[in-house]
Every structure is written in C-alpha cells, then in structure tokens.
Amino acid sequence: MIKVAIFGVGLMGGSLALCLKDKPGIRVAGHSNRPSQVEKYVSLGVVDEASTSMQEVAEDADFIFLCVPVSLLEPYLDELLQMRLKPGCIITDVGSTKATIVKHARKRAVPGIHFIGGHPMTGSERSGVEVADYNLYENAFYVLTPDESTPEEAYNKLTDLLQYTRAQIVRVDAEQHDEIVGAISHLPHMIAVALVNQIAGYNEKDGLYQSLAAGGFRDITRIASSHPDMWRDILLNNRSVMLKLMRDWNAEIAKLTALVENGDGDGIVREFERAGAFRNQLPERKKGVLTSVYDVYVDIPDHPGIIGQIATLLGNHRINLSNLHISESRADVPGVLRLSFRNEVDMDASIKLLKQHSYAVQL
Numbered sequence: 480m481i482k483v484a485i486f487g488v489g490l491m492g493g494s495l496a497l498c499l500k501d502k503p504g505i506r507v508a509g510h511s512n513r514p515s516q517v518e519k520y521v522s523l524g525v526v527d528e529a530s531t532s533m534q535e536v537a538e539d540a541d542f543i544f545l546c547v548p549v550s551l552l553e554p555y556l557d558e559l560l561q562m563r564l565k566p567g568c569i570i571t572d573v574g575s576t577k578a579t580i581v582k583h584a585r586k587r588a589v590p591g592i593h594f595i596g597g598h599p600m601t602g603s604e605r606s607g608v609e610v611a612d613y614n615l616y617e618n619a620f621y622v623l624t625p626d627e628s629t630p631e632e633a634y635n636k637l638t639d640l641l642q643y644t645r646a647q648i649v650r651v652d653a654e655q656h657d658e659i660v661g662a663i664s665h666l667p668h669m670i671a672v673a674l675v676n677q678i679a680g681y682n683e684k685d686g687l688y689q690s691l692a693a694g695g696f697r698d699i700t701r702i703a704s705s706h707p708d709m710w711r712d713i714l715l716n717n718r719s720v721m722l723k724l725m726r727d728w729n730a731e732i733a734k735l736t737a738l739v740e741n742g743d744g745d746g747i748v749r750e751f752e753r754a755g756a757f758r759n760q761l762p763e764r765k766k767g768v769l770t771s772v773y774d775v776y777v778d779i780p781d782h783p784g785i786i787g788q789i790a791t792l793l794g795n796h797r798i799n800l801s802n803l804h805i806s807e808s809r810a811d812v813p814g815v816l817r818l819s820f821r822n823e824v825d826m827d828a829s830i831k832l833l834k835q836h837s838y839a840v841q842l
C-alpha cells in the first residue's frame with residue numbers, strides 16, 4: 480500500500496487528494512492543526528484518514544505533499560525533516576514560488592529523504608477544501624523542479640504518481656520558474672487588483688461604474704477576488720522578480736499613454752495586433768493556460784425564482800452543475816450568476832441551452 484500524506488487539504492491539496500483517493504493500492508491521509516478541519520476532510524470524503532498529529536500523518540508516508548501557503552512551506556519542511564520518516568520518502572509541494580523552498584530544502588537535506596519542488600499551473604480565485612475538484616489538474620501543466628541532487632528514481636516515482644492527476648508534467652529550473660510564473664501569473668494578479676481598486680475609487684463617487692461594468696471588466700478582474708493572504712505570501716516571496724516586472728509594466732503603460740496622448744492611431748492598432756497575435760496562439764480553454772474552471776456567467780434580471788428556473792432548466796436537460804454563485808444581486812441592477820461545470824461538454828451544452836432561452840451568457 481502506498482501512503483500519500485497531504486498537509487493543507489484546501490483547494491490544491493484537496494483536489495490532489497481526490498485524484499489519488501480510491502486508486503488501487505493508494506491511501507491518502509490529510510493533516511490540519513485544527514480538529515474541525517480534520518473532521519471535515521473525512522466527512523467530505525476527500526481523504527481516507529486525517530489527523531492533527533503531524534507525526535501520525537507523516538511517519539509511514541511514501542509521498543508527502545505540502546499544500547499550505549508559501550510562507551509555511553519552510554517551517555513545515557523543517558518540522559518534517561526532524562521526524563523519523565520512511566526511508567526513500569519523497570516530499571514535494573504545490574507552492575506558487577519555487578526558488579526559495581528548493582534552496583532551503585537543499586540546505587536542510589536529510590540522507591534518504593528526497594525533496595522535489597512542484598507547482599501545478601492551475602487553480603482558482605476560490606479556496607478551501609469545499610471547492611476541491613477532481614478535475615482541477617486535468618490537462619494543466621504541472622511544474623517539477625528537481626535539481627542535480629535529485630535521484631532520477633525519486634523523480635520517476637513522483638511523476639508516476641502524478642499521472643493520476645491527468646496533468647502534463649514539465650521539468651523547469653526553480654529560478655526560471657519564478658521569473659516566468661511571476662510574469663504570467665503573479666503580475667496579472669497585481670494588475671487585476673490595481674485595476675479593480677482604481678475603479679472602486681471612482682465608484683465611491685458614482686455607483687454607475689459598478690452597474691455598467693460588463694464582460695471586459697469581469698474577464699480581466701476575476702483573479703482580483705483571490706485569497707489576500709495567499710497572494711501576500713507569493714508576492715513577497717517573489718519580490719525581486721516582481722519589482723522588475725512592475726518596472727517593465729510601467730514602461731508598457733507609459734508607451735500606451737504616449738500613443739493616446741499623441742493621437743497615434745496606427746500605433747494603437749499595432750499594439751492591439753501584436754497582443755492579439757500572441758494571445759490567439761494560446762490553446763483555448765486548456766487548463767493551466769487561460770481558464771482553470773468551466774465557468775459561465777449569466778446576467779439575471781431581479782425577479783423571484785429566476786435562479787431556480789435556470790437550475791431546473793439545466794437539470795431537465797441533464798446538465799450537471801458543479802457550483803453556482805451569485806456575484807451581484809441588488810434591486811436596481813441585474814445580478815450575475817456564475818455557473819461552474821465539471822467539463823467542457825456540459826459548459827458548451829449550457830451555453831447553447833441558455834441562449835435558446837434568451838439569457839445573456841458570457842464566458
């Protein structure tokens with residue numbers, strides 16, 4: 480029996496647990512220092528067993544996944560390395576930054592225990608075990624950052640286990656990872672937050688800003704709703720990379736400002752064409768690149784029973800919803816309903832059906 484121990488059974492750890500649980504010869508144990516969480520992991524059926532005791536969860540594990548916030552990775556690793564672990568045990572993590580934890584693990588190396596950094600390029604603005612999803616990792620790129628000290632056998636064992644996630648494993652140097660992921664993930668989160676806060680400031684004086692915000696604003700700002708503590712950790716951990724990226728960002732904005740200031744229409748068109756050409760090359764709807772969940776947004780007029788009607792309509796056509804969230808509902812503005820599906824087939828069927836029934840649907 481292979482034992483997989485997961486520390487931090489939230490969105491990422493819980494989704495991983497769901498991929499591994501019930502697979503032949505695998506037992507998944509979860510850890511939390513809060514008893515109420517431990518009970519929840521088991522009652523939700525995300526893990527086979529759970530405990531508040533680190534020792535109990537870790538001691539006979541073949542694989543240990545650290546799925547806690549970035550600022551806790553080093554303390555957790557240190558504590559684990561002081562315990563008696565199973566010889567050959569592989570410890571990995573899913574943290575959004577890689578250079579510091581990999582460097583730290585190298586410094587603290589214990590013979591016979593192997594640390595391999597990891598980062599699945601998928602996720603969501605949501606957090607917690609309640610939103611864990613069996614399909615979260617499917618088709619996503621899953622970065623691993625072994626170095627010259629990593630035995631090939633340990634790397635192969637980990638990649639074999641990760642096949643159950645249905646993600647695509649990619650081997651990347653830890654520092655290179657932080658530069659690239661800083662640009663394609665961390666920078667966009669900062670931009671989304673700055674943009675939302677800029678508009679929120681205008682909205683304080685005139686609520687029409689919020690009312691008129693449509694698909695464009697929503698598309699570029701979803702990630703502004705991400706967990707603040709998680710992002711504090713990531714941005715501070717990747718600080719030097721972020722500072723350079725922010726300087727480059729300021730230069731890009733200054734370039735656009737100059738084009739508008741100078742009335743340079745050709746220049747503006749060139750910028751859009753260049754951006755469109757790059758973006759259009761990204762594989763559509765593939766996880767880990769553009770979207771991580773199959774979400775559809777529906778404008779809903781404010782009248783009683785509308786949500787029930789939509790849910791019933793989908794149910795009658797055997798379209799399974801995985802989640803439903805009302806983003807906005809006030810008497811004077813239309814609400815926005817976010818419908819989440821487990822796969823593309825259900826999402827596409829729902830779009831078709833809802834449009835047939837004259838709902839305004841956006842991706």
Ligand SMILES: NC(=O)c1ccc[n+]([C@@H]2O[C@H](COP(=O)([O-])OP(=O)(O)OC[C@H]3O[C@@H](n4cnc5c(N)ncnc54)[C@H](O)[C@@H]3O)[C@@H](O)[C@H]2O)c1
Nearest residue numbers: 487488489490491546547548549574575601602603606607
């Ligand atoms: N959310 C994403 O999109 C995403 C994507 C890839 C990687 N990651 C990384 O995955 C890790 C987990 O993120 P998540 O999105 O699953 O977050 P989450 O909040 O859903 O889960 C975090 C887990 O850590 C535990 N935890 C939080 N604070 C703790 C504390 N002080 N002490 C002990 N345990 C604590 C929580 O109980 C929870 O089980 C982070 O390192 C994050 O950088 C996140």
Ligand SMILES: O=C(O)C(=O)C[C@]1(C(=O)O)C=C[C@@H](O)C=C1
Nearest residue numbers: 575600601602603604664702771
């Ligand atoms: O889709 C999202 O909501 C995410 O934020 C996922 C996302 C990303 O930026 O793409 C966020 C953090 C990660 O470490 C990896 C993926």
